[in-house]
Amino acid sequence: MHPEIKENFQEKMRLVVLDLMSHMDEDIKAMLAEHSAKGLLRSGNTIKRTMDFIAQGNASLYQSVLDYFQDLNLAYYPTMEVDIQSLAISAQELYKTECLPRFQKSIELAGKPSLYERMLPEVESGMATDLAKFQNSLNAVVVQIKLSKEIPPMTKVLWGLEALLLLSIMFIAGMWFKDPEGNYEPLVVGLSIAMPLVLVGIKLIAKKVT
Missing domain, CATH: 1.10.287 (Helix Hairpins)
Incomplete structure (x- = not known):
């Protein structure tokens, strides 16, 4: 991948992550206000809803990677799939780094800080599932690009x-x-x-x- 395209892609995904976190903060704030009003703040519902927000954002991030990749309309080259996957994983790591402190804070607000270590593998498992789905979709897109290139x-x-x-x-x-x-x-x-x-x-x- 050309260095300028890679740099552009990385910056695009950084902006996507920032946007996702902004929306997540708004969702969490609204959820906490709702749960506080209903007396549910210190409950498992607070933790569950936060996990849902993280899962939704993670899936949205991978979809953004696919969408932007297709928007770029790159010509096929042998390491295309590996390069895009690497960029996606880097973006997901940034997303995870931003998410986990919010997740931990949500657990603390629910009054169950000891649950963080126990619930973390479930969050990471969901992220791994999304990655597998993304890899499958990416492979399909790259195959289509490759086949279209091979037909003069x-x-x-x-x-x-x-x-x-x-x-x-x-x-x-x-x-x-x-x-x-x-x-x-x-x-x-x-x-x-x-x-x-x-x-x-x-x-x-x-x-x-x-």
Whole structure:
């Protein structure tokens, strides 16, 4: 990956994390006010809701990585998937660093500070699950980019022509069926001859590429 693109990507993800944390702070503040009013502040609900906020933000972060990656419309290169995954993991580590103090504070407000170490693996497990889902989605996107790169533009044109010829034969054959006396045979024969020639062209281009 070009250093300037990498730097841009890192800055974009930093801004995404800052935005996610801003929204999380607002959500936590609103939740604490609600729980305080209902007498639920020192309860497991406070911890559970905070964990939900963290999980939602984590999934949103990975989706932002995928969206920005696709927006960049990069040309395929061999280490593309590894590079994007590395950037995603770095962004997630920043997100985790920001999240955990908020999670710990939420547990303390719930009056159960000793639960932090016990609940932390559950938070990390959710993050690991999101990473696995992200890796699968990233792989699918990279494969699509790779396949689109491997098909030369002329091949795409020839396949389009092949489809057009086939549709034309089907259309003319239908007209011939409705009007047996019509002079459609030369057209059908001519198009039928043209189709194999187009396929030969596609195969020749494929050989040149490989």
